[in-house]
Amino acid sequence: MTISLPPETSSPPRLQPSGWLRYFSFSVDHKVIGLQYLVCGFVFYLIGGALAGAIRTELTSPVSDFMARDVYNQVLTLHGTVMIFLWIVPVVNGAFGNYLIPFYVGARDMAFPRLNAVAFWLIPPAGLMLITSYFLTGAAQSGWTAYPPLSITTPATGQIIWILSVLLLGGSSIFGGINFIATILKLRRPGLKLMQLPMYCWAMLGTSILVVLSTPVLAGTLVLLSFDIVAHTGFFNPTLGGNVVVYQHLFWFYSHPAVYIMVLPAFGLVSEILPVHARKPLFGYVTMVYSIMAIVVLGLIVWAHHMFTSGTPPWMRLFFTIATAFIAVPTGIKFFNWLATLWGGRISLNSAMLFSCGFIVNFVLGGITGVALAQVPFDIHVHDTYFVVAHFHYIVFGGSVFVIFASVYHWYPKFTGRMLNEDLGRLHCALTFIGFNLCFGPQHWLGLNGMPRRVAEYDPQFTLINQISSVGALLMAISTLPFLWNVIHSALNGPVAGDNPWKALTPEWLTSSPPPVENWIGEAPLVEEPYGYGVPPGELDLSAASGRDLWSSGK
Amino acid sequence: MQKMTSCCVDVCNTNAEKSSPFPDRNKALTITSWRTAASPIRCLKPGIDQVQIPSAILTLVIGMALALGGLWIGQNINLLPIDASANAPIYDELFKVLFTIGSILFVGIVGLLVFSLIRFRRRSGQLGDGLAIEGNLPLEIFWTAVPAVVVLFVGLYSYDIYDRMGGMVPLAHDHMGGAHEEQIWGGISSGSIESAAATNVLPVEVTAMQFAFLFHYPEGDITSGELHVPADRPITLRMEAKDVIHAFWVPEFRLKQDIIPGQPTQLSFTPTRTGRYPIVCAELCGPYHGGMRSTVVVESPEDWDSWYGQNAKAAPEEETLTIANA
Numbered sequence: 001m002t003i004s005l006p007p008e009t010s011s012p013p014r015l016q017p018s019g020w021l022r023y024f025s026f027s028v029d030h031k032v033i034g035l036q037y038l039v040c041g042f043v044f045y046l047i048g049g050a051l052a053g054a055i056r057t058e059l060t061s062p063v064s065d066f067m068a069r070d071v072y073n074q075v076l077t078l079h080g081t082v083m084i085f086l087w088i089v090p091v092v093n094g095a096f097g098n099y100l101i102p103f104y105v106g107a108r109d110m111a112f113p114r115l116n117a118v119a120f121w122l123i124p125p126a127g128l129m130l131i132t133s134y135f136l137t138g139a140a141q142s143g144w145t146a147y148p149p150l151s152i153t154t155p156a157t158g159q160i161i162w163i164l165s166v167l168l169l170g171g172s173s174i175f176g177g178i179n180f181i182a183t184i185l186k187l188r189r190p191g192l193k194l195m196q197l198p199m200y201c202w203a204m205l206g207t208s209i210l211v212v213l214s215t216p217v218l219a220g221t222l223v224l225l226s227f228d229i230v231a232h233t234g235f236f237n238p239t240l241g242g243n244v245v246v247y248q249h250l251f252w253f254y255s256h257p258a259v260y261i262m263v264l265p266a267f268g269l270v271s272e273i274l275p276v277h278a279r280k281p282l283f284g285y286v287t288m289v290y291s292i293m294a295i296v297v298l299g300l301i302v303w304a305h306h307m308f309t310s311g312t313p314p315w316m317r318l319f320f321t322i323a324t325a326f327i328a329v330p331t332g333i334k335f336f337n338w339l340a341t342l343w344g345g346r347i348s349l350n351s352a353m354l355f356s357c358g359f360i361v362n363f364v365l366g367g368i369t370g371v372a373l374a375q376v377p378f379d380i381h382v383h384d385t386y387f388v389v390a391h392f393h394y395i396v397f398g399g400s401v402f403v404i405f406a407s408v409y410h411w412y413p414k415f416t417g418r419m420l421n422e423d424l425g426r427l428h429c430a431l432t433f434i435g436f437n438l439c440f441g442p443q444h445w446l447g448l449n450g451m452p453r454r455v456a457e458y459d460p461q462f463t464l465i466n467q468i469s470s471v472g473a474l475l476m477a478i479s480t481l482p483f484l485w486n487v488i489h490s491a492l493n494g495p496v497a498g499d500n501p502w503k504a505l506t507p508e509w510l511t512s513s514p515p516p517v518e519n520w521i522g523e524a525p526l527v528e529e530p531y532g533y534g535v536p537p538g539e540l541d542l543s544a545a546s547g548r549d550l551w552s553s554g555k
Numbered sequence: 556m557q558k559m560t561s562c563c564v565d566v567c568n569t570n571a572e573k574s575s576p577f578p579d580r581n582k583a584l585t586i587t588s589w590r591t592a593a594s595p596i597r598c599l600k601p602g603i604d605q606v607q608i609p610s611a612i613l614t615l616v617i618g619m620a621l622a623l624g625g626l627w628i629g630q631n632i633n634l635l636p637i638d639a640s641a642n643a644p645i646y647d648e649l650f651k652v653l654f655t656i657g658s659i660l661f662v663g664i665v666g667l668l669v670f671s672l673i674r675f676r677r678r679s680g681q682l683g684d685g686l687a688i689e690g691n692l693p694l695e696i697f698w699t700a701v702p703a704v705v706v707l708f709v710g711l712y713s714y715d716i717y718d719r720m721g722g723m724v725p726l727a728h729d730h731m732g733g734a735h736e737e738q739i740w741g742g743i744s745s746g747s748i749e750s751a752a753a754t755n756v757l758p759v760e761v762t763a764m765q766f767a768f769l770f771h772y773p774e775g776d777i778t779s780g781e782l783h784v785p786a787d788r789p790i791t792l793r794m795e796a797k798d799v800i801h802a803f804w805v806p807e808f809r810l811k812q813d814i815i816p817g818q819p820t821q822l823s824f825t826p827t828r829t830g831r832y833p834i835v836c837a838e839l840c841g842p843y844h845g846g847m848r849s850t851v852v853v854e855s856p857e858d859w860d861s862w863y864g865q866n867a868k869a870a871p872e873e874e875t876l877t878i879a880n881a
Contacts, residue, residue, distance in 0.1 A: 069842035143839050149816055150799040150840060238817030244800060245815065278675070279684035287695045309802060309813045309837075311820055314722060318714060325706045332702040333695065335664065340694070342671040345685035349676055357668060364664050368657040371706065375713035377649055377720055381809040384802060384837040449636050450806035452837040455845030459833065534687030 026121065028113035029517055033120050034099030035415060037090050038408075040120075044086035044127055045401075049477060051079035056439075056473040059466045064456040072456040073141035074134060074158070080144030081162065084258065085169040086127045088400050092265035093211075094120065094176055096407055097204050099415075100272075101180060103508035103515075104198045106189025106524040111182035119175035126168035133161040143454060145251060148225060148236040148244050156229050163222045163229075170215045173261075177211030180204045189524050195289070198506050198530045199282060202289050203268025206296040210257045210264075213300065218254035221247060245310055252303035260299040262396055263363075264292060266403035267334055270356050273410045274338055276504045277353040278345030281531040284337040291330035298327045308379045317376045324374035331367055335360065345534075351425025355406030358433045362398025366391055369444065384454075387447025393440045405432070405483070412487070413501045417513040418494030424486040428479055435475025442469050506530045621663050629655030639832055639853060640808035641825035642720040647809075649716045656705065721823065756823075757784065761794040763801035763814045765840055766847040775867030782834060782851040784826050785859035791823045802837035805851055811837055826853040 022032050023039070054075050058066040067075070098116065102109055110116045133139045140162035142151035151159050184197070184205050225247065227233040234240025236247040275282045282288065304312060304320040338360060347353060369391040372378050382388060405428070412420050442465045447453075451462050458466070500509040508515070510525045629651045638644050675685065759782065760771040770782045784790050794803060796814040803822065804811040807830075812822040836847035854862065 064845065069845070073839070073842060073844075141842075147800060147839070153799060154841070238815075243817070245818070279677075281687055281689045283688065284690040284695050286690070287699075309811050311813065311815060311818055317717075317722070321713065322710050325710050326703070328706050329699060329703045333699055336698040337695075339664070339667055339671065340688075340691075342668070342675065344688065345671075345675050346677045346681060346683065347672060347675050347685075349672065357672060360668055361665050365661055368661055371709065372653045372657065375649065375653070375709065375716075376722060377646055377713055377717045378653060380722075380811050381646060381806070383811055384804075445634055448634050448806075450804075450833060450835060452804065452835050452845075454839040457845040459848075531689075532687075534684040536687045 026117050028109070028117050030098045030102050030110045030113065030116065031515060031519075033116050034095050034097070036120050037094035037098060037123070038096075040124060040127075041087050041091035041095060044082050045091075046480070047131065048079055048082035048087055049480070051075050051082065052473060053477055055079060056470040058456055059458070060470045062458050062460040062463050062466075067456075069456050070138070070141055073143070073154075073454070074139040076454055077140045077143050077162070078130065078134060081130060081140075081166065082127070083396070084144060084262070085166060086123065086130075088262045088396060088404075089169075089173060089258070090123055091404055092262060092269070092400055093173070093180075093204070093207060094123075096200070096269060096411075097176065097180055097265065099411070100198075100200055100508060101183055101204055102187070103511075103519060104201045104506065104530075105184055105187050106192055106507060106526065107183060107187040108518040108520075108524070110179050111187050112179050115175050116179050119172045119179070122168045122172040122175075126165040126172070129161055129168075130165040133158050133165075137161070145255070146222075146225065147251075148228065148242075148247050149238060151225060152228050152237055159229055160226055163226045167219055167222055170219050173211050174215050177208035177215070180208040181212065184208075189526060191526050192528070195286070196528050196530070198268075199271035199285070199288055199292075200265070200268035202292050203264045203271070206292045207261050207264045209296055210261055210299060214254040214257040217250055221250040221254075245307065245312075248307050248310060249304065252306045256303040256306065257299045259392075259395065260295060262400045264295060266359070266400045267292070269403050269407045270338065270359060271334075272506065273352050273356050273406055274341050275531045275533055276410070276502045276506075277348045277350060277356075278342050279347075280341055280345040280534045282337070283340035284333070285531070287333055288337055291333040294330035295327060298323060298330070302327065302374075305374055305379070308376050309383050321374050321376050325371050328367060328371045335364060335367075350409070350422055351420070351429055352406045352410035354426060354429045355402050355409065355432075358429060359399055359402040359406065362394050362402060362436065366394030366398055369394065382447050384452055385447035386443040386451045386453055389453045390440045390443035390447065393436075393443075398436055398440070402432070402436075405429070408487070410502070411508075412490070413497030414508055414513050414515070416491050416494070417497055418490050419497045419501060420490045420494060421486050424482045428483045428486070431475055431479035431482070435472045435477075435479055437472070439469050439472025439476060441472075505532055621659050621666075624662065625655045625659030628658040635809075636806050637828065637830075638807065638809070639826055639828040639830060640805075640810065641827055643807065643809045643827075645716055645719050649713055652712060653709065656709065756789045756791050758791050758793060759784075761792045761803065761814070762797060763794065763803065763836070764797035765799065766836070766843040768801075768803070768834060768836075768847070768849045772863070772867070775863055777863070777866045779866070781849060783859060783862050784851060784853055785856045786826050786829050786853050788856065789823060789825045791821060794820045794822060799840050800838045801840050801847070804835045804837040805832055806835065807832040808851075813838055826851075829853045829855055829858075 022029070023036055025032075027033060027036075054067065055072070058064070058072055064072065098110065130139070137157040138155055140146065140151070140158045141154050142159065146159070146162065184201050188194075188197075224233075224235040228235050228237050228242070232240075234242040236242045236244050238244060271282055271288065302320055302324040304316055305324045308317055308320075369387070373382065373388065373391060409420055409425050412418075446462055446465055446469075449462070451458050451466075497513050499511065499513050501513075502509070505527065507525055507527045507530075510527070511520050632654070634654075635647060635650060638647055758773060760773060761782075762769040762771070767780065768782075770779045771777070772779075792803070792812075794812065794814045796816045798816065800813055800815050802811055802813045807828075808824055808826070810822065810824055812820060814820055830853055832851050832853070834849040834851050836844060838844075840847060
């Protein structure tokens with residue numbers, strides 16, 4: 001497979017930096033861009049985590065005493081925006097997508113390497129702009145949803161900067177989506193069929209379709225909102241004849257699919273990790289592919305379940321209830337298939353596997369509360385409460401972020417050529433899992449019993465549960481320390497990994513660690529069975545069998 | 556293939572008759588191989604695998620325990636606050652069903668996961684792979700159909716609940732206010748509105764603003780910062796927001812309705828239990844959003860009559876104003 005990729009030849013005057021400086025350059029190497037996404041995203045994760053820490057500190061007491069109330073609203077707005085647009089979306093899509101997709105399709109780079117670099121380099125300035133708005137003028141304070149009329153009446157500068165950053169980040173996301181679609185569909189190595197692709201390719205194809213279809217709607221909506229703020233137009237301003245519910249429809253037309261943009265790639269990554277460490281083929285490949293596509297289609301027609309209390313007509317509530325609840329079916333298929341993948345395997349209980357299993361536990365709970373929330377009468381009580389906060393953190397943290405960590409443990413040997421310390425990894429996993437459930441589990445109860453979300457002060461009867469939740473948040477903060485130490489220390493002193501420490505079959509492992517600039521010396525391998533692990537039933541793996549096996553099984 | 560069918564269907568406690576009652580050869584193979592590696596002594600014990608309770612029976616027992624456990628959890632663990640309106644018990648009914656189904660699913664799936672992690676973990680010294688089983692179409696159909704049926708059942712059931720709560724009552728256009736063809740928005744209307752009790756509805760006008768609720772009783776011209784309502788009489792709130800979106804939420808009533816500027820909104824309910832319950836604003840409305848709270852006082856009809864009488868009849872202009880300003 002050859003593609004035209006002008007600058008990256010090994011001619012002596014290199015066109016790009018090749019040492020560590022390349023990570024700060026406009027590199028067009030998909031692996032460099034992937035790691036740029038990953039590290040940049042992680043920096044924003046630490047910032048977003050610090051903001052979450054500020055929120056949980058404020059909520060240890062029922063009165064507003066840690067920060068001013070408008071600052072609290074800025075903090076919660078920044079927390080949501082940073083975590084969604086600068087951490088989860090760029091990392092599950094940009095980081096792992098860029099690193100892995102060209103390997104999986106047997107290409108030497110993405111379809112549009114320069115667009116790829118542009119997409120990444122939109123992120124740091126957008127993020128910096130968003131964060132600095134807090135120090136310069138005060139950040140937006142209308143939540144990451146920016147519902148008008150609140151977003152029209154709060155201080156305008158912060159809101160406009162928020163809109164600009166989200167537009168840039170959305171643009172980056174669209175560029176990435178186009179690139180993934182083109183790469184998966186057009187850059188496949190000759191001979192590689194679609195149904196032979198690793199599952200992450202399918203997840204990224206589905207995700208990118210969602211990105212390309214729905215992100216422009218958000219962009220248009222935010223442009224109109226900025227007109228309302230700056231030019232005093234009346235698109236969403238009721239005093240000028242606008243309609244705020246229209247904004248909600250347009251916003252959620254993107255922002256509900258955004259949840260799938262955050263979890264579908266995570267589903268794909270888990271599908272890569274589990275078979276390798278369970279030493280079994282991925283169970284039900286074809287149904288997994290169809291369920292991804294079903295989630296994509298259904299994900300586009302469920303947005304109004306965010307507006308069950310906004311005065312939507314009854315027929316609309318009924319339709320969106322059923323559509324939303326039915327997403328549980330394809331999602332359930334994926335979970336049953338993962339469980340079947342584990343069943344009968346030889347499971348290595350390493351950090352990647354444990355984080356993946358933590359993901360399954362958390363996401364199942366988040367999915368169950370999700371089906372409950374889809375029911376209009378149930379939702380009417382708990383909408384906009386801590387129940388919803390708990391639900392979506394079970395999805396995006398318990399789901400996507402657990403998978404990000406699992407993926408870091410799984411692919412770190414490929415990224416750096418060195419192994420991570422497994423004991424520290426398991427400690428990290430245990431602390432994260434306990435801290436996470438301690439933080440967000442009790443919030444279900446808070447929501448059911450009357451604590452609304454986005455408040456700096458609350459009914460004193462909820463003090464104890466909020467303090468428990470804050471202790472969980474503290475544990476989660478502490479859990480990043482062994483991770484950080486592990487990642488930095490292992491990069492320098494970790495045991496050398498070799499090309500394929502997990503004995504995996506997918507193409508990224510069939511090259512050196514870290515891989516060379518164009519991924520393979522020589523031709524790209526043709527991997528027709530990416531999940532060809534395991535001993536066929538009734539046969540014996542002679543390399544692993546003892547004499548007693550042969551004797552006792554009657555062979 | 557056969558083994559996967561049996562084992563996975565086991566957990567779901569259906570089609571148990573399909574599963575093979577005997578452990579098949581592959582399972583025996585997996586186990587013997589680690590035995591030889593780990594401790595050969597174990598092989599001298601009478602084979603647990605060979606003389607085993609048939610998996611169909613084990614499955615049935617586990618499934619029954621799961622279902623009963625889920626039912627027990629759903630019926631006995633109460634996570635909700637006290638119920639104080641006519642639709643709260645209906646809501647709690649739905650909650651119990653969802654909680655039961657959710658508990659069964661969660662415990663079942665997590666139990667299966669933990670069991671797999673322990674049972675199929677790689678022991679030290681063990682080499683080689685698991686079984687090369689790539690799929691099983693009947694199993695896929697099974698675990699597509701069962702969740703689809705469950706979800707459909709839950710959807711229909713919650714539709715019924717919603718109907719009983721009055722959510723499907725079409726909202727009439729406003730004719731009372733004299734405004735022509737003004738669209739009234741709303742969520743739940745208490746089902747009793749349509750019934751004979753409709754004649755006795757108590758209308759209250761609610762104004763939501765940053766950061767307070769104001770209640771106005773048009774019939775007695777009372778303005779109050781607290782909502783006083785008599786028990787067992789349908790109330791209709793006609794709500795308006797002055798500035799940004801607010802939401803009227805009474806957790807003990809299990810009711811919430813956004814109040815959107817430019818959209819007069821109606822919400823009906825029938826309080827049933829006397830007491831003082833919080834009214835909470837549930838939509839981010841600005842810095843003091845957390846402080847935007849009020850109280851609904853549900854009184855016996857006699858107490859409410861005296862409160863109403865005191866404020867309505869005897870209230871001169873200035874007293875009403877002081878309450879409004881308070």
